[in-house]
């Protein structure tokens with residue numbers, strides 16, 4: 001029990017609070033848990049949250065200072081929300097205060113109670129519901145869709161087994177989301193829909209808005225202005241918004257009437273936060289569903305192997321949509337064996353596209369259909385090379401090549417951003433004949449324009465869509481049929497519903513087959529399946545839709561599974577390999593990273609950290625690997641070294657991390673050369 005008039009508060013200051021302790025403050029009358037407050041800390045005044053329980057030792061009463069101000073006009077955050085934050089902090093090894101305050105809209109802290117009261121008044125008055133038009137006619141469900149919808153509707157209240165909706169691209173997963181959402185709304189509940197990327201929110205938002213005219217829908221993602229983000233967050237928190245659609249940070253939206261969480265494209269790596277608390281929004285959504293006793297619906301054509309295995313073992317309910325709706329066929333997958341092509345005479349560079357693929361594209365153009373060429377490398381060429389002396393366009397600050405961008409004649413580092421004009425001659429020997437090696441999207445676009453001079457070609461990648469509105473403009477012209485050939489990176493592979501595309505080609509996907517990262521194959525398969533899914537979405541054209549793979553390894557098992565559209569076969573094969581190698585989901589991983597000006601300094605910190613870990617109870621159940629540099633070890637003149645920590649038991653790993661990390665805070669002060677260190681629990685790449 002707390003002393004009367006004393007409240008536990010979390011603040012974002014781990015150096016004062018320890019990792020997971022609350023601080024006591026006088027507050028009379030005491031504000032309820034979940035209240036925003038401003039408290040003195042040392043000489044500063046910092047924002048905090050009254051917590052629902054005291055963690056760590058309580059302070060002596062005479063030393064206590066008083067809460068400076070509160071925000072009683074704003075309803076406090078609920079106990080389930082605090083439990084979610086607490087779980088996130090402990091699982092991903094951050095402080096509760098850091099997590100709690102970082103997931104709230106920053107604008108909240110800029111208002112005092114009177115300003116907040118006025119704002120809430122305005123919000124309640126102005127937030128008139130959109131006018132209700134005629135209810136849209138509902139599309140007829142396929143048998144599989146109907147079965148999935150019925151199964152979800154039949155769940156008893158409080159059932160918290162997550163459901164995995166595994167449906168091929170074009171099978172109508174969104175319609176299942178919409179029907180489930182409609183049910184929750186009818187019961188007076190709110191619905192949270194998580195999507196991996198901001199780019200994909202507008203089209204999903206449009207579908208939800210159309211279906212649920214008369215309901216208030218808000219979005220939550222990092223592209224909102226601070227004022228928009230606050231407004232949307234408040235509408236959700238007050239229960240005035242019925243639907244919240246957002247990216248990973250929306251998993252923390254405060255929603256008092258929440259009744260359903262949908263995670264679309266649940267396998268997508270974007271759900272993992274890559275800095276601060278490195279949480280997985282997908283995993284937190286599952287936890288949130290369990291705590292709040294509500295259904296969680298995960299959807300994907302290519303589920304993460306973790307989720308897929310849970311479904312196999314019965315921990316998740318498995319719902320299948322194996323067919324495209326409207327009788328659309330999945331595109332036929334064709335392997336183009338590049339080893340069988342004759343070499344161009346005289347050592348000339350091979351053309352971007354094999355002749356057969358080039359002809360297939362020409363046929364599409366003649367028929368007025370669209371083709372989509374996918375190459376996961378932006379820029380013109382990944383490196384410039386001097387044939388006379390062997391110079392390559394390395395980045396002076398990173399262990400990486402600088403990419404040649406022809407449009408603005410720059411050499412640009414994609415890791416640190418360092419950019420220079422392309423030198424006219426080799427900086428080392430003066431040779432004028434420096435040449436681009438390899439191919440990025442910019443060069444592919446140029447080559448397509450040369451080989452198909454009458455074709456209307458467009459490119460979509462991070463470079464071509466940097467200007468505001470550029471992406472939308474390009475997508476619009478693709479949809480309007482003004483483009484014959486669309487070239488792009490993975491930005492074009494995901495989600496977009498291109499009705500006129502009947503040919504998708506992966507120009508050079510092989511590299512990921514042999515990458516050192518154990519998840520590379522899983523990511524490649526998902527990306528290719530998604531890219532293939534862009535073709536033949538119009539049932540009338542489905543029969544002649546094709547996906548082409550240009551490969552030097554046409555008999556690789558990954559491609560065989562792709563050809564058969566057999567995700568389950570691919571997943572079984574991958575899981576066998578992972579089991580044999582003791583990799584997730586058959587083990588739990590954490591990655592300890594250190595950064596310093598020298599690799600020696602970073603490595604020394606990690607080696608000493610390993611010695612500390614070895615002395616901790618339970619360390620016999622956890623394996624620490626020797627520190628190694630990651631694939632790109634130096635970025636912006638900082639050396640990075642990482643150490644893999646592995647255990648067959650998630651609990652054993654968590655226990656060790658909880659004991660170990662506080663020691664590392666102290667160890668860091670003895671290693672002044674270490675600039676930063678961090679732990680990544682369940683890392684996506686190693």
Ligand SMILES: [Zn+2]
Nearest residue numbers: 386389426429
């Ligand atoms: Zn040279």
Ligand SMILES: [Zn+2]
Nearest residue numbers: 395398413416
């Ligand atoms: Zn660089």
